[in-house]
Amino acid sequence: MKGFGYLRPTGVEEAVEAYAAHPGAHYLAGGTNLVDLMKLGVESPGVLIDVGRLPLDWVEELPDGALRVGATVRNSDLAAHPLVRDRYPVLSQALLAGASGQLRNAATTGGNLLQRTRCPYFQDLGKPCNKRQPGSGCGARDGVHRDHAVLGHSPHCIATHPSDMAVALAALDARVELYGAEGGRSIPVADFHRLPGVRPERDSEIRPGELITGVLLPAARAGVPSAYRKARDRASYAFALASVAVVLRVADGVVDQVGLAFGGLAHRPWRAHHAETALLGAAATPAAFEGAVALELDRAEPLRDNAYKVPLARNLALDVLNRLAPAPATA
Amino acid sequence: MANDPLEHGGPLPGTGLPHDDPVAATGPARDDPRAGTALPHEDLVTRAASAAPGESGEGRRPRTGALEQDPHPAPRTGTALGAPAVRREGREKVTGNARYAAEYPVPGRVHAWPVPAAVARGRVTGVDTSAALALPGVLAVLTPGDAPRLGGTDDATLAVLQNRHVPHRGWCVALAVAETLEAARAAARAVRVDYATEHHDVVLRPDHPDAYEPGKGAQPGRLEHGDPYGAYAAADVRLDTEYRVPPLHNHPMEPHASTAHWDGDRLTVYTSSQGSTTVQSVLAGLFDLPEEHVTVVAEHVGGGFGSKGTPRPDVVLAAMAARHTGRPVTVAYPRRYMPTAVGHRAPTLHRLRLGATTDGHLTAVLHEVTTHTSHVRKYVEHAAVPSRVMYTAPHLLSSHRVVPLDVPSPSWMRAPGEAPGMYALESAVDELAGALGVDPIELRIRNEPEREPGSGKPFSSRHLAECLRESARRFGWDRRDPRPRSRTEGPLLIGTGVAAATYPVLIRPSTATAQALPDGTFLIRVNAADIGTGARTVLAQVAADALGAPLDRVRTEVGRSDLPPASLAGDSSGTASWGWAVHEACAALTARLAEHPGPLPAEGLLVRSDTAGRADADSPYARHAFGAHFAEVAVDTVTGEVRARRMLGVYAAGRILNARTARSQFVGGMIMGLGMALTEGSTMDAPFGDFTEADLASYHVPAHADVPGIEADWIEEDDPHLNPMGSKGIGEIGIVGTAAALGNAVHHATGIRFRTLPLTPDRILTGLLPQR
Amino acid sequence: MTCEKPLDPHSEITLRVNGNPHTLLVDHRRVLLDLLREDLGLTGSKKGCDHGQCGACTVLVDGRRVNGCLLLAVTLDGSEVTTIEGLGGDGEEPHPLQRAFLERDAFQCGYCTPGQICSAVGMIAEAAAGHPSHVTDPAEPSGRPVPLDGAEIRERLSGNLCRCGAYPRIVEAVEEVTG
Known part of the structure; x- marks a missing residue:
């Protein structure tokens, strides 16, 4: 880590202006991933713009019933927030399944979305990685990749996105709110992260200098039954081998609202659009769930050593779907 | 109670x-x-x-x-x-x-950060330190070309920066020294190392052509009794099974760390070690010093589990850097470098064949282990040894084959040999119990050996x-x-x-002193290491009983090489080895006190013990x-x-x-x-x-x-x-x-x-x- | 805000550590853990991994437990930091958790211990403030203190690794203080 400049703007506009003055600067919030990567030499910004104290640390209910979460709300506070726990339990559960109490106290909503892959080749400057150093190759493809992607990977990159929170947000149809030199915009969380393709160095659709200001949880998903489940090597404090976030409402035995997203399977939280389409309007039966999930996971292209992720993801999804679906009414 | x-x-x-x-x-x-x-x-x-x-x-x-x-x-x-x-x-x-090894407030202390080799085998052809040396606060970069030359050692893993050969990835190829941790880390990263890469071979397999059967070290590599193959072939019930244990890492919570400073030709190091007596003698050899010119302090040790059983490169690098720069230097290994630098439990591939009678009496036990070692230092994970101890085996084969590979050097990890060996043997016994329809406890008891x-x-x-x-x-x-x-x-x-x-x-043999002081208290001195076992405490207990004194009258000093030399905290041997020496010293002191009428002299009475030849x-x-x-x-x-x-x-x-x-x-x-x-x-x-x-x-x-x-x-x-x-x-x-x-x-x-x-x-x- | 020359890589900050104010000129790269250990001589906070993966560096910043190894000191200007050395307050008496750890033999090598204790202090406050954990029944009403049974303590302290395996006794020590 080389020496770097440090700026602490007091507002969003000022932060964005600071970036304009120092192109290539990094925004810093909780630092739980960025400082880690700077120590490894993976990131080496010349200037850090500290946005951790921007007045974005609130959760507010909007008139239409949606919930806006500020970008600097800490993961632990978001998980504990009564409105989140009561209306969006999948989000609270996903946050609590990630990292440790200490890390959740520091990590922010915006930073969590922007955390980078935990691929060991990405973290090791002595090994090739197209994400870290475009054109250097992918060490994982022929190397050790038990933890890597089975969906949406490319010859250039097989990394996964490590976030639990983002998986829940994808299933919730949440939107990321951004602010940059060209003003504000928002995009669905499910479209925020990219697939690697030929440009694995780009994790997301965020533009240079853009700042995440918040996340919008839609009113339509409020109070809908939802849950998160994660499989991991140890019982706590480990990244997902696979995980699933499910939002499911059944009326008269028919699925009338569904959000399904997988974690640990791809370069981004994997919104299961094919499965959702199949389920919407279908009878909420185990067989229907099984068929829909298969429709999604049949697209998987496992690598030499990670085929287990496909049945693991299937089992997780079916377990949560069946748990959330009300027991069929007895005649 | x-x-x-x-x-x-x-x-x-x-x-x-x-x-x-x-x-x-x-x-x-x-x-x-x-x-x-x-x-x-x-x-x-x-x-x-x-x-x-x-x-x-x-x-x-x-x-x-x-x-x-x-x-x-x-x-x-x-x-x-x-x-x-x-x-x-x-x-x-x-x-x-x-205080642990990196925490002593030595005035003027600076930090060093190792540069690990980025190839698995080859030669360092060039080290460009100019960018590193240009960074603020950087004092030096030691390279294979200019690092101080070291004297002899039996342990080639300690011969760091002595030549350009790279025996495995992660081998230390340079060391950056700077005023602060941040500057040292940045400097290490800025060192540019060029290599001539050679083909490497790191994959362990049972049919590897370089596999050899080790001779008699601490244990014979191969032990064969009776006719194991014949007895196995003739057994009523036969089990032929394989188990694999991967490489494992000790990962004590305190990374390997040492602080070294020189005062003329006297060297003092604070190091995280399971046995500072050995560190002292090894450093004396490497730096060509009389042992009494080397003081090693390891007062508190944040775990070791075998990985601190002998000196590791951190203490050698710290002493080299301190000599080179004239400043006290701390080397604290980054966690990520530990798997390649401090030893690991070598992977073991086990084949077990158990022959038994239908009523569950073992007639043949064949336990064959294949494992790896590095080209730097031969090490054998003696995982077939438990078959020589556990069960009646009239016909026994217990053997090891070792494949030298271009891998980091394996070493001790808690219960080396026994831990992976008993995983395999006790799993196979469970399989046999299932095959026989015998309760697994009963099967074990039926095969309790007489000898x-x-x-x-x-x-x-x-x-x-x-x-x-x-x-x-x-x-x-x-x-x-x-x-x-x-x-x-x-x-x-x-x-x-x-x-x-x-x-x-x-x-193992150890020495200790027991001293009776005029105020009625006792001082026990022994260079034991307390790596979390409670050595200070239990040695005081040993002493108190041997002296017939209350526990609170006994003080113990451990963890310094200027105390009476003692063996390492390893092999589960520490308490027995040190305790024996402490017990002897105390028993002898008790006898001396019985013969000593009247008040003690100001310096008290001191007795020294040495258990060599008996322990x-x-x-x-x-x-x-x-x-x-x-x-x-x-x-x-x-x-x-x-x-x-x-x-x-x-x-x-x-x-x-x-x-x-x-x-x-x-x-x-x-x-x-x-x-x-x-x-x-x-x-x-x-x-x-x-x-x-x-x-x-x-x-x-x-x-x-x-x-x-x-x-x-x-x-x-x-x-x-x-x-x-x-x-x-x-x-x-x-x-x-x-x-x-x-x-x-x-x-x-x-x-x-x-x-x-x-x-x-x-x-x-x-x-x-x-x-x- | 434009810039012609590189920004200074140092800043002056003021922190209160265990009640004592400190004003320091810090290298922006310096993390809180190294500031405590190197600048203030408070070596009770331990460096086990330097990457937020072991918890040995856990301290309380403005009352919340965090990994000192991942917090750049410059970002903490004006913060209140409590370390293992300051848990007992001004007096000689150790914190009840420190005493419980000692009496229960809830450690061996001692290297993770300060982090375990600071983490437990922060964790107990979190549970009292109604923060749920991964093992809290989602059906529990929000906003109420969460009772700390063994499973809750284990989950909440999982960010503090102990290689000696003192876990069962650490949980007992925490139960003794919270029970």
């Missing part, structure tokens, strides 16, 4: 049992190291009671009987040994005042059967349905398993601790996740000298065994030649949530053939067999035999799939 006679309803198990024989055969006086000492045998019954575990570990607080009594008993004499004395350095540790199979020696004491029976009773084994996959709770498959444990009694004398006995491990697991059929629910270990390890710290060591070993079974695995990254799981986010040592109610207890053993305290080592046996107990429980839960560790969801779920 709720005590034994009530709990056991009669005489203590483990007293008056088989070792009467050998005593009579060889004569008590010569073989009993306690002969002539005044150890109060009546105080043997000082064991802490422990509640029987319930069926569910959940919500049950493991009872620690030791704590139910006053932790600060009123001073009495002759009762210190066995008492649950509180750790003497405990207050410093809980208040943050205990040690490998050596033919009688056992000094062996209470494996008692451990198995006692722990089975507490665990509720008689309520177990032996049929695999017979117990479910919703999507969970529940299973229980058992395995035996063993660890040899090893004792390390060959014993006519096979001396081992034994134990039994039981485990209950839940296997989630949705995810393949295996979680331990409860575990119990019961040991027969001679006399337990401190009930409180002993229990902590047993439990700690079991938890490391839990990690070995369920969460810990390292993967050789074959294209690159190092371990993929380089940090604590990817190498999963167990976390709090992985560890359910775990209980450890022991049965008393009165073994006169050990040492004056009657103790066996206890630091390692907790890990031995634990992985097998958990693996056997997973088999019982699932009906599937998984033969590669760790038992992570990828493996378990894949195994379960065809059955869904």
Whole structure:
């Protein structure tokens, strides 16, 4: 880590202006991933713009019933927030399944979305990685990749996105709110992260200098039954081998609202659009769930050593779907 | 203290049992190291009671009987040994005042950061330090070309920066020294190293053409009795099975660290070591100094588990950098560099063939192990050795083949040999029990040997059967349905398993002094290392009883090379080795005091002991601790996740000298065994030649949530053939067999035999799939 | 805000550590853990991994437990930091958790211990403030203190690794203080 400049703007506009003055600067919030990567030499910004104290640390209910979460709300506070726990339990559960109490106290909503892959080749400057150093190759493809992607990977990159929170947000149809030199915009969380393709160095659709200001949880998903489940090597404090976030409402035995997203399977939280389409309007039966999930996971292209992720993801999804679906009414 | 006679309803198990024989055969006086000492045998019954575990570990607080009594008993004499004395350095540790190697405020101290080789084999063709040296605060970059030349050493892993050869990825090729940690790290990263790369070979396989059979080191590489192949072929029941244990990492919580400073030609180092006497002599050799010019301080050591058993490169690099720069230097290894720099448990591939009669008597045991070593230093993970100890085996083959590869150098990790070996052997025994339809405890008891199979020696004491029976009773084994996959709770498959444990009694020569001071107190000095075992505390207990003094009158000094030289904290040998020397010094001091009328001189009276020639004398006995491990697991059929629910270990390890710290060591070993079974695995990254799981986010040592109610207890053993305290080592046996107990429980839960560790969801779920 | 020359890589900050104010000129690269250990001589906070993967560096910043190894000191200007050395307050008496750890033998080598204790202090406050954990029943009403049974303590302390395996006794020590 080389020496770097440090700026602490007091507002969003000022932060964005600071970036304009120092192109290539990094925004810093909780630092739980960025400082880690700077120590490894993976990131080496010349200037850090500290946005951790921007007045974005609130959760507010909007008139239409949606919930806006500020970008600097800490993961632990978001998980504990009564409105989140009561209306969006999948989000609270996903946050609590990630990292440790200490890390959740520091990590922010915006930073969590922007955390980078935990691929060991990405973290090791002595090994090739197209994400870290475009054109250097992918060490994982022929190397050790038990933890890597089975969906949406490319010859250039097989990394996964490590976030639990983002998986829940994808299933919730949440939107990321951004602010940059060209003003504000928002995009669905499910479209925020990219697939690697030929440009694995780009994790997301965020533009240079853009700042995440918040996340919008839609009113339509409020109070809908939802849950998160994660499989991991140890019982706590480990990244997902696979995980699933499910939002499911059944009326008269028919699925009338569904959000399904997988974690640990791809370069981004994997919104299961094919499965959702199949389920919407279908009878909420185990067989229907099984068929829909298969429709999604049949697209998987496992690598030499990670085929287990496909049945693991299937089992997780079916377990949560069946748990959330009300027991069929007895005649 | 709720005590034994009530709990056991009669005489203590483990007293008056088989070792009467050998005593009579060889004569008590010569073989009993306690002969002539005044150890109060009546105080043997000082064991802490422990509640029987319930069926569910959940919500049950493991009872620690030791704590139910006053932790600060009123001073009495002759009762210190066995008492649950509180750790003497405990207050410093809980208040943050205990200093570790990187924490000494040496004025002018600077920091150094190693540069690891980025190729698996080759030569350094150039080191460009200009960018690094241009950074602010950078003092020097040591390279193979300009680092101080070192003298001789038997350990080639310490010959750092002496030539341009790169024997494995991660080998230190340069060292940056700077005023601050940040500058040193930046400088190390800015060093540009060019290599001429050579082809590397890092993949262990049983048919590797370079495999060789090691000769006699600490153990013979191969031991063959009778006609193992013939007996196996002729056996009524045959089992031929294979197990794999991956590379494992010690990962003590304190990374390897050393602070070195020179005063003229005198070197002082603060280092994290399991034995500073050895560090002193090695440094003296490397830097061509008289030993008395080298002072090594290792007062508090943040764990080692074998990886700090001998000096590691950190202490050599710190001393080199300090000499080179003229400043005190700290080298603290970054966690990520440890897997390649400080040793690892070598992977082991096991083939086991067991031949038995239909009524469950073993006729042939063949345990063949293939493992790797580096080209830097030969090391053998002696994983086939337990087959020489455990069971009757009229026809026995126990052999090792070692493949030298371009891998980082393996070394000791807690119970080297026994831990992976007993995983394989005890899993195979469980398989055989299943094949025979015999209870696995009964099968083990049926094959209890009269004498040690490998050596033919009688056992000094062996209470494996008692451990198995006692722990089975507490665990509720008689309520177990032996049929695999017979117990479910919703999507969970529940299973229980058992395995035996063993660890040899090893004792090394040590010296100590005991000093009586005019104020009525005593000072014990011995260069023991307290790596978390409670050495200070237990040695004070040994001394107090030998002196007939209250415990609070005895002070102990350990952890400095200017104390009387002593052996390392390793091999589970520390307490026995140091304690013997302390006991002797104290016994002699007591005799001197008896002859000394009137007040003591101002300097007191001092007696020195040296146990060389006796502590390390060959014993006519096979001396081992034994134990039994039981485990209950839940296997989630949705995810393949295996979680331990409860575990119990019961040991027969001679006399337990401190009930409180002993229990902590047993439990700690079991938890490391839990990690070995369920969460810990390292993967050789074959294209690159190092371990993929380089940090604590990817190498999963167990976390709090992985560890359910775990209980450890022991049965008393009165073994006169050990040492004056009657103790066996206890630091390692907790890990031995634990992985097998958990693996056997997973088999019982699932009906599937998984033969590669760790038992992570990828493996378990894949195994379960065809059955869904 | 434009910039012609490189920004200074140092800043002056003021922190209160264990009640004592400190004003320091810090290298922006300096993390809180190294500031405590190197600049203030408070070596009770330990460096086990330097990457937020072990918890040995856990301290309390403005009352919340965090990994000192991942917090750049410059970002903490004006913060209140409590370390293991300051848990007992001004007096000689150790914190009840420190005493419980000692009496329960809830450690061996001692290297993770300060982090375990600081983490437990923060964790107990979190549970009292109604923060749920991964093992809290989602059906529990929000906003109420969460009772700390063994499973809750284990989950909440899972960010503090202990290689000696003192976990069962650490949980007992915490139960003794919270129970």
